[in-house]
Amino acid sequence: MxxxxxxxxxxxxxxxxxxxxxxxxxxxxxxxxxxxxxxxxxxxxxxxxxxxxxxxxxxxxxxxxxxxxxxxxxxxxxxxxxxxxxxxxxxxxxxxxxxxxxxxxxxxxxxxxxxxxxxxxxxxxxxxxxxxxxxxxxxxxxxxxxxxxxxxxxxxxxxxxxxxxxxxxxxxxxxxxxxxxxxxxxxxxxxxxxxxxxxxxxxxxxxxxxxxxxxxxxxxxGIHDSNASLLPYLVSRRAPFTVLSTGTWVILMCVGLSLDQLDPRDDTLANVDALGRPVACGRFMGGREYAVIAGDGNQDLDAIERVIASGAMALPCFSGHGGPYATTKGVIRGEVAASDRTALATLYCALISDLMLTRMGATRGDLIVEGTFGGNRAFCQTLGALRTTQRVFAAEDTAGTARGAAMLAHWPPSYQIAEPAPVNPISITGLDSYRKAWTAAVDMIAR
The missing domain is CATH 3.30.420.40 (ATPase, nucleotide binding domain)
Structure with missing residues (x-):
């Protein structure tokens, strides 16, 4: 590959x-x-x-x-x-x-x-x-x-x-x-x-x-990279399901979802899979935004809950590209310890993902997080706590895009596709109230 x-x-x-x-x-x-x-x-x-x-x-x-x-x-x-x-x-x-x-x-x-x-x-x-x-x-x-x-x-x-x-x-x-x-x-x-x-x-x-x-x-x-990430799940799962392909960009690919709720103002669109079928997608520059917000510090659930308790918020957008708020300038409101900036970045990316999935109508089926964020357990757990009607899976394989592309050398593959690991559902103290406050703040800056 x-x-x-x-x-x-x-x-x-x-x-x-x-x-x-x-x-x-x-x-x-x-x-x-x-x-x-x-x-x-x-x-x-x-x-x-x-x-x-x-x-x-x-x-x-x-x-x-x-x-x-x-x-x-x-x-x-x-x-x-x-x-x-x-x-x-x-x-x-x-x-x-x-x-x-x-x-x-x-x-x-x-x-x-x-x-x-x-x-x-x-x-x-x-x-x-x-x-x-x-x-x-x-x-x-x-x-x-x-x-x-x-x-x-x-x-x-x-x-x-x-x-x-x-x-x-x-x-x-x-x-x-x-x-x-x-x-x-x-x-x-x-x-x-x-x-x-x-x-x-x-x-x-x-x-x-x-x-x-x-x-x-x-x-x-050859193939578009996000579609390469999707390939292992196209051959191993039934729709509906969503793959979050994460790296510099976070691409939310909702297989089996209607195209009717796509809205260009939200940077939602249709990609086309390797078999020529349109797939409802959303995207934001999550990897770059994460890097701008984060510092050297904790990204565990304790740190997530400390950020929530502090009321500090990261509000979009920190990259200038992609997502529903690309034209607004990112700000951090409130005080957050330097050691918890990474948790703030994790929480921010989970909230943007949740907001986009909700606007697209992707409320059913499994969520598979692959790529960089697949190895960020706090991100996967926070996303699961936000999306309580869906199961979250983490593919901690950072070679997911390459692995998907390699499947094309002998298509369809004859070997067993590795299953991503399920993320156990958890509850995060104060998350629901924080999401409501964050969403209200985002709505205000976008007006």
Whole structure:
């Protein structure tokens, strides 16, 4: 599995769901020109070195790329036609007046308007209108996972989990490209649609020679990272259920939930799973917000109860991206001991998750917390105390996204999927009253 996220690069090897080997490195952003962009050459050199190292001790049968959904690549005849834009580049918003006239309504795309380059369609419009010389060299436009698949196998492909990840480029209910693709005049750039688990072909001969991999090593089309986290539960659970995929972002994926309560003002949307089905989702930048609020200290239940008793509150938003309060500036009200700031951050993220699930109507079925917060027992217990009609499970496996992506190498998987651990229900003193006060405070700042 080859993974690219905002801050990290990773190569991980799996065998029937067992992690055998992994190596990671920081992901780098270059300042430009023509705009801040991914340092794809540094990433490529890391992957080649890591593949070379892994091939010395393991037999690799297939490579599956996964990456976040807010990056895409304009490919020319032999390489990138334009750099892969950093989605935090705010300069892209200069196109908004013209882009807004082409943008499909939320009822079609189920993709809310979000800041900077988080809507991939806005990035594409900026590249076409502000970098015409580079854009003119493009033969294909592909999502970031499929860029790496193309680089490895030389085959360009479109794929629905990436096209359907808040891009404005996909119509989830219809299962086809949105009206924006034709309106923007980029329909000729989308290569044929392939499924996330489709083999695109073997690695190119020069890559086999450079890494020591077998010439027949397959390259699989690849998948959006949050959808990779969802895969183990799609094949092991019945709907309805919700997966909280946690890291820099917290993505709440509600399988079996109606799409009718999605509201772009709350940053709720539909992603599309690996089988092409729309999934009701919400998101906020929980990992980054947690890091801003937290200090070095306690995150156990005693600390949570001390924060509640103090009345101190963290009120959104601390990242400037994502969630129903992205445009408000985060504040901490009241006094909280430095040693309890981590508990405050945990409580804040649980409350935001609870609020978004309630607004989406996700009141039934299990809640599975995977990724970073899956290892934060206080978060899982607090979420369970807030969501008393649902069972909470913790997948403490920090390799969940990579593990899900690796499943695509042999789809559907023939091995047993590991079950997440149940979180015992508990009661937290004062939590109900605190939630009411916190919600009232949030409502006031949002007016």
């Amino acid at each position: 080859l993974r690219v996220e905002m801050f990290h690069l990773k190569l991980a090897l799996f065998d029937d769901g067992r992690l055998l080997w992994e190596k990671s490195a920081p992901n780098c952003i270059r300042p430009g020109p023509p705009y801040p962009h991914e340092d794809v050459e540094s990433a490529w050199n890391f992957f080649l070195d890591a593949l070379r190292e892994a091939a010395r001790s393991h037999q690799i049968g297939a490579i599956v790329p996964t990456a976040h959904g807010a990056a895409g690549a304009l490919i020319g005849e032999s390489g990138l036609a334009a750099p892969v834009m950093d989605y935090e580049f705010t300069g892209v918003e200069v196109v908004e007046p013209d882009y807004a006239r082409l943008r499909p309504p939320f009822s079609e795309s189920l993709s809310p308007k979000v800041p900077a380059g988080l809507n991939l369609g806005r990035q594409l419009a900026y590249q076409k209108w502000h970098c015409p010389d580079l854009f003119a060299k493009a033969r294909y436009f592909v999502g970031y996972p499929q860029y790496w698949a193309w680089r490895l196998a030389g085959v360009a492909a479109s794929e629905v989990t990436t096209l359907g990840a808040h891009t404005d480029l996909w119509a989830p209910r219809q299962g086809q490209a949105s009206s924006l693709v034709k309106a923007l005049g980029v329909d000729h750039l989308l290569p044929p649609l392939r499924r996330a688990f489709d083999p695109l072909g073997p690695i190119k001969p020069d890559i086999a020679a450079a890494t020591g991999l077998a010439p027949g090593t397959l390259v699989v089309c």
